[in-house]
Amino acid sequence: DQQVKQNSPSLSVQEGRISILNCDYTNSMFDYFLWYKKYPAEGPTFLISISSIKDKNEDGRFTVFLNKSAKHLSLHIVPSQPGDSAVYFCAASWDSNYQLIWGAGTKLIIKP
Amino acid sequence: NAGVTQTPKFRILKIGQSMTLQCTQDMNHNYMYWYRQDPGMGLKLIYYSVGAGITDKGEVPNGYNVSRSTTEDFPLRLELAAPSQTSVYFCASRGQNSYNEQFFGPGTRLTVL
Numbered sequence: 001d002q003q004v005k006q007n008s009p010s011l012s013v014q015e016g017r018i019s020i021l022n023c024d025y026t027n028s029m030f031d032y033f034l035w036y037k038k039y040p041a042e043g044p045t046f047l048i049s050i051s052s053i054k055d056k057n058e059d060g061r062f063t064v065f066l067n068k069s070a071k072h073l074s075l076h077i078v079p080s081q082p083g084d085s086a087v088y089f090c091a092a093s094w095d096s097n098y099q100l101i102w103g104a105g106t107k108l109i110i111k112p
Numbered sequence: 113n114a115g116v117t118q119t120p121k122f123r124i125l126k127i128g129q130s131m132t133l134q135c136t137q138d139m140n141h142n143y144m145y146w147y148r149q150d151p152g153m154g155l156k157l158i159y160y161s162v163g164a165g166i167t168d169k170g171e172v173p174n175g176y177n178v179s180r181s182t183t184e185d186f187p188l189r190l191e192l193a194a195p196s197q198t199s200v201y202f203c204a205s206r207g208q209n210s211y212n213e214q215f216f217g218p219g220t221r222l223t224v225l
Contacts (some may be wrong), residue, residue, distance in 0.1 A: 007154070032212060041204050043116070043216030044155075089154060093212045098143060098162060099170065100212055102154030 003027045004092050006103035014111050019077040021106050023090030026071065030092040034100065035064060035075050038087045047088075048075070077108075085110045114138050118203050118217035125224045133188040133220050135203030143206045144186040145214060146170075146178065148199040155202065161186055193224045218220040 005024045023033075031052040036044035042046045050057040050064045051071065057064050063076045077084055090103040119134045137144065142163045147155040157170030161180040175197060177189040186205075190197060200221050204214040 004154070006154075034212065041218070043218050045216065046213045049213065066188055091154075091212075095182070098160055098212075100155075100158075100214065104152060104154045 002104075003030075004090055004101050004103040006088075006090055006106050008106050009104070010107040010109065012109045012111060013080050015082060016079045018076070019075075019080045019084065019108055019110070021075040021077075021088050021090075021108065023073045023075075023103055024071060025073075025092055027092070027094070027101075028071070029094040030101075033064070033066060033073050034061075034091045034093075036089045036091060038089060038105070044089055080108075080110045082106060082110050082112060088096045116203055116205055116217035118201075118220050120220060121218065122207045123223070124220045125190075125222065127193060127224060128140040129193050130189070130191050131222075133190070133203075133222075134203055135186045135188065135217060136184050137186075137203075137215070138184065139205060139207065140183060141205035141207045141215070142183070143208075143214075144180065145204040145206075146176070146186070146188045147204065148172065148197075149202065149219075150199050155156065157203070158188065158201075176209055182222065190222075195224050198222060198224045 017064040034049040035047040037047045066073045087105045089105045091100040116137045140219040145160045156172045159178040161167045203217045206214045
């Protein structure tokens with residue numbers, strides 16, 4: 001049973017436009033959510049996170065929104081740049097648990 | 113700082129062979145993790161460690177073993193390799209005060225034939 005779901009395997013966006021990546025979760029115990037970015041042949045790198053006590057967190061061009069009632073979060077990238085082409089993973093954790101539960105990832109392609 | 117390093121980058125094994133994937137971090141992190149990533153899937157936790165001498169199973173530990181004799185090193189041992197262990201393996205670490213922000217190595221691509 002997938003507790004963290006990224007239903008879009010891929011997304012193609014024009015350079016300069018907004019990219020929106022979505023993530024749904026089923027476990028209401030999750031209280032911290034993270035987005036990671038992964039380039040080919042590299043390990044994932046941390047991008048941005050949000051605590052369940054917030055509904056929005058912003059860092060430069062990246063904003064994460066959390067809708068707890070819908071158990072849904074999204075990552076907005078504005079404006080999208082060619083270097084943003086990568087696979088984006090959503091991950092979740094709960095309490096002080098050491099583990100992260102990962103989504104399957106969404107491959108973002110930024111078209112010039 | 114090299115961060116998290118993993119060796120080897122690639123390896124092909126025959127069924128039944130054994131090998132050790134090496135992982136070293138130079139950030140003095142207490143927590144270390146081993147994941148595997150299969151095509152089109154998210155990362156699955158194999159084993160983790162909260163400090164030297166302490167290890168615990170993750171979601172998919174069968175067929176693997178780990179040890180943590182120092183803070184820096186967290187090797188993953190595959191005994192009797194099987195085709196189902198063909199995957200990309202990532203090692204990660206995190207500090208005491210970073211809430212689950214994990215730092216990853218570049219990965220080891222393993223093929224078992």
